[in-house]
Amino acid sequence: MSDQSLFKTVTTPFRTIPKSLAISVSILVWVLVVAGWFALTYSGAVKEMFLPKPEAVLITMGKMAADGSLWEHMLASVQVVLIGFIVSSIVAVPLGLMMGTYRIVQAFLDPLVNFIRYLPVTSFVPLFILWIGIGIEQRVAVIIFGIFFQQLVMIADSARSVPRDLVNAAYTLGTRRIETVFHIVLPATLPNVMDVLRVTMGWAWTYLVVAELVAARSGLGYISLKAMRGFQVDVIFMAIALIGILGLITDQIFRLVRRVLAPWAH
Amino acid sequence: MSALNLSNDHRSSDIAIDKVVLRYGKGESAVLALNGISFHVERNEFCVIVGPSGCGKSSLLYLIAGLEDRTDGTIRVGDKTVTEPGPDRGMVFQGYTLFPWLTVAQNVEYGPKRKGFPAAERKDIVDHYLAEVGLSKFANHYPSQLSGGMKQRVAIARALANDPEVLLMDEPFGALDSQTRHSMQKLLLRVWENTKKTVLFVTHDIDEAILLADRVVVMSGRPGQIKKEIRVDIPRPRTMDIVMEPSFIAMKREILDLLKNDDDDH
Numbered sequence: 001m002s003d004q005s006l007f008k009t010v011t012t013p014f015r016t017i018p019k020s021l022a023i024s025v026s027i028l029v030w031v032l033v034v035a036g037w038f039a040l041t042y043s044g045a046v047k048e049m050f051l052p053k054p055e056a057v058l059i060t061m062g063k064m065a066a067d068g069s070l071w072e073h074m075l076a077s078v079q080v081v082l083i084g085f086i087v088s089s090i091v092a093v094p095l096g097l098m099m100g101t102y103r104i105v106q107a108f109l110d111p112l113v114n115f116i117r118y119l120p121v122t123s124f125v126p127l128f129i130l131w132i133g134i135g136i137e138q139r140v141a142v143i144i145f146g147i148f149f150q151q152l153v154m155i156a157d158s159a160r161s162v163p164r165d166l167v168n169a170a171y172t173l174g175t176r177r178i179e180t181v182f183h184i185v186l187p188a189t190l191p192n193v194m195d196v197l198r199v200t201m202g203w204a205w206t207y208l209v210v211a212e213l214v215a216a217r218s219g220l221g222y223i224s225l226k227a228m229r230g231f232q233v234d235v236i237f238m239a240i241a242l243i244g245i246l247g248l249i250t251d252q253i254f255r256l257v258r259r260v261l262a263p264w265a266h
Numbered sequence: 267m268s269a270l271n272l273s274n275d276h277r278s279s280d281i282a283i284d285k286v287v288l289r290y291g292k293g294e295s296a297v298l299a300l301n302g303i304s305f306h307v308e309r310n311e312f313c314v315i316v317g318p319s320g321c322g323k324s325s326l327l328y329l330i331a332g333l334e335d336r337t338d339g340t341i342r343v344g345d346k347t348v349t350e351p352g353p354d355r356g357m358v359f360q361g362y363t364l365f366p367w368l369t370v371a372q373n374v375e376y377g378p379k380r381k382g383f384p385a386a387e388r389k390d391i392v393d394h395y396l397a398e399v400g401l402s403k404f405a406n407h408y409p410s411q412l413s414g415g416m417k418q419r420v421a422i423a424r425a426l427a428n429d430p431e432v433l434l435m436d437e438p439f440g441a442l443d444s445q446t447r448h449s450m451q452k453l454l455l456r457v458w459e460n461t462k463k464t465v466l467f468v469t470h471d472i473d474e475a476i477l478l479a480d481r482v483v484v485m486s487g488r489p490g491q492i493k494k495e496i497r498v499d500i501p502r503p504r505t506m507d508i509v510m511e512p513s514f515i516a517m518k519r520e521i522l523d524l525l526k527n528d529d530d531d532h
Contacts, residue, residue: 168333169363169421173428174353174380187367264366264408 052234057241060234069223074242076218077208080136084143085204089197092151097189099152100159101181113149121146121207125214134215139208146207147200154200158192159185191258191265198254205247276461279344279354279431281307281330286339288325288490299325301489302339307432310462314479316472318525322490323468324360327434330466331357344431353377356430358438362417364409370420371396371405377428395423398457415446419453426461435467439474448506451477459503472521476514477504484524493524 009015034054040046041053048056064070098105124145132138162185170184171177186193212221220239227235258265288300299322307313315323328334330341332351341348343355364373374392383391396402399419409417418438425433439447451474458465469475475482476498484493496517500508508514 163361163363165359165361165363166365168328168331168351169357169359170365170376171333171351172331172353172355172357172430172434173377173424184365187365190367262367264368264410266410 048233049231050233052237056234057237060232061238061241064235064238070242073218073220073223073239074246076216076222077212077220077243078246080139080211080219081143081201081204081208083136084140084208085147085201087140088144088148088151088200088204092148093155093193093197096152096155096193097159097181097185100156100162100189101185106156109152113152117149117153122210125211129215134217138215139211139219142211143204143207146210147203150203151196151200154196155189155193158189158196162188191262194254194258194262198251198258201250201254202247205243209243276463277354277429277431278309278462278464280309280311280464281432281466282340282342283307283326283330284340284342286326286329286341287337288322288329288334289337298489300329300336301491303490303492304339305483305492305495307464307466309464312458312465312467312478312480313483314467314469314475314481315483315485316469316475316521316525317485317490318487319470321485321487323485324436326490327357327436327466327468330432331355331434333357353381353428354431355434356425356428356432357434357436358418358421358425360437360440362409362414362421364417364420364424366409369406369408370401370412373409373420374424374427376424381428391427395427396420398426398460399423399453413446415442415450418442418450422454422457426457426463430463432464432466435465437469438467440469440471447471447474452506454478455502455504472518472525473509475521476500476517477506477508482517482521484521486525496520 010017010021037051037054041048041051061070095105095109099109100106121142125142128138128141128145132141166188167180167184170180175183208219209221209224212219213225216222220243224236224239227233227239283306284304286300286303287298290297290299303326315326317323325334329336330343330348332348332355346354348355364370365376368376371392374395375388378388378391392405393402396405399422401416401419401423404412404416404420409420412420421438439450442450455478467475467478479498482496482498484496485491486493498517500511500513
């Protein structure tokens with residue numbers, strides 16, 4: 001490919017680019033971020049107290065991995081996120097499908113859901129502590145409160161957009177009305193539902209850290225807060241990096257599961 | 267009734283439409299879509315409705331399928347009065363309504379599966395109807411991998427595999443290019459000769475109407491009513507060549523005039 005046509009390819013809207021080029025630039029962004037990090041710390045432009053050197057973060061990670069505290073805190077966080085996410089999803093998926101399919105369910109839930117959806121989750125943290133205490137249940141509750149209503153609304157929206165004639169065709173083939181939700185609406189929206197779950201999983205991590213910053217004795221948010229008090233910026237950076245990596249992994253898992261469950265939707 | 271009606275002994279019923287009225291909305295803003303339509307489609311007949319867009323011809327099909335509720339009048343298919351949709355009335359829709367999460371074979375299998383046919387019998391049915399529409403090789407493809415014409419061929423196979431008493435077709439070839447449309451018409455005629463289902467076919471394409479029909483019902487618009495019923499006694503099997511024949515041209519002129527008068531009325 002000549003330089004001229006490559007330039008034209010990458011500047012054409014929506015045009016696909018060669019796979020090797022895509023991988024190269026995906027790596028490049030990280031090279032730039034890490035190089036910038038090195039430049040800022042080694043030039044002395046930013047004091048080490050605010051931004052640790054990259055290798056300092058790695059060394060801290062190695063130390064905490066060796067003494068086991070890293071795994072303990074990571075596991076604590078993953079546990080809370082998974083419980084909150086799974087409990088929320090198990091209720092939100094079927095209820096969202098019903099809400100999008102049956103106008104009566106929508107009319108019943110919409111006013112309440114749309115009210116709660118706009119309340120900032122953080123404002124409920126003190127209330128949850130008062131009600132539930134500072135155990136794992138409190139953090140799980142924050143996550144559920146943070147993602148459940150969003151999941152509900154997005155899943156209901158995608159159920160509502162199922163083409164009417166798809167349902168009509170199912171009727172003419174002998175599908176009964178009561179079967180429509182799980183025979184037609186669920187499979188028709190499955191790729192969308194998987195995307196909603198993937199996106200809200202990311203939000204679950206955000207609410208986890210919120211909950212852990214306020215009241216927790218373990219977890220990645222908890223060690224960040226503790227590290228702040230001791231000016232251990234390297235620990236904070238490590239915790240942030242770990243959450244990012246865990247997020248990246250769960251994201252990939254969701255993409256994989258979507259491909260397995262919904263092979264027809266690319 | 268034998269479970270497997272592959273070559274002969276197909277089920278087929280007549281359709282009786284009596285003083286059917288369809289009104290949308292209430293009071294001042296009510297729209298009269300169908301104004302007392304009455305006609306009869308005989309058992310094994312291929313009947314085509316032509317009319318301008320918005321004349322209510324599609325609505326009439328939806329009423330017969332039971333997908334919409336009529337305001338007044340009665341519709342009877344075989345010995346049953348239509349009250350809701352059911353597998354005795356198969357339908358092929360204007361848009362693509364294959365289930366995207368099922369393969370071509372699974373789409374065709376959907377109706378027989380709902381009826382509880384055993385797997386071996388279902389396989390025979392699927393094989394037969396996919397061969398009938400020339401798509402045996404695509405049994406394991408997903409609908410998203412098919413062209414528009416192929417999707418509609420699968421939709422026809424899916425409707426017929428369910429062995430309905432009547433087949434309702436709502437401008438099924440309207441979205442296809444003229445080349446594909448001609449081959450679809452040919453295919454439909456061949457399949458129909460083999461099954462002799464009662465077919466009620468809606469189109470705004472006059473050539474298509476005469477080519478396919480035993481009888482053409484010409485409708486006028488707003489409110490929809492029947493202008494004339496024209497018997498097409500061009501012998502079968504018919505090919506595209508008949509469009510050059512004087513009897514075809516005379517019939518086409520008659521229908522054009524009927525539709526043109528309708529324009530002048532407005």
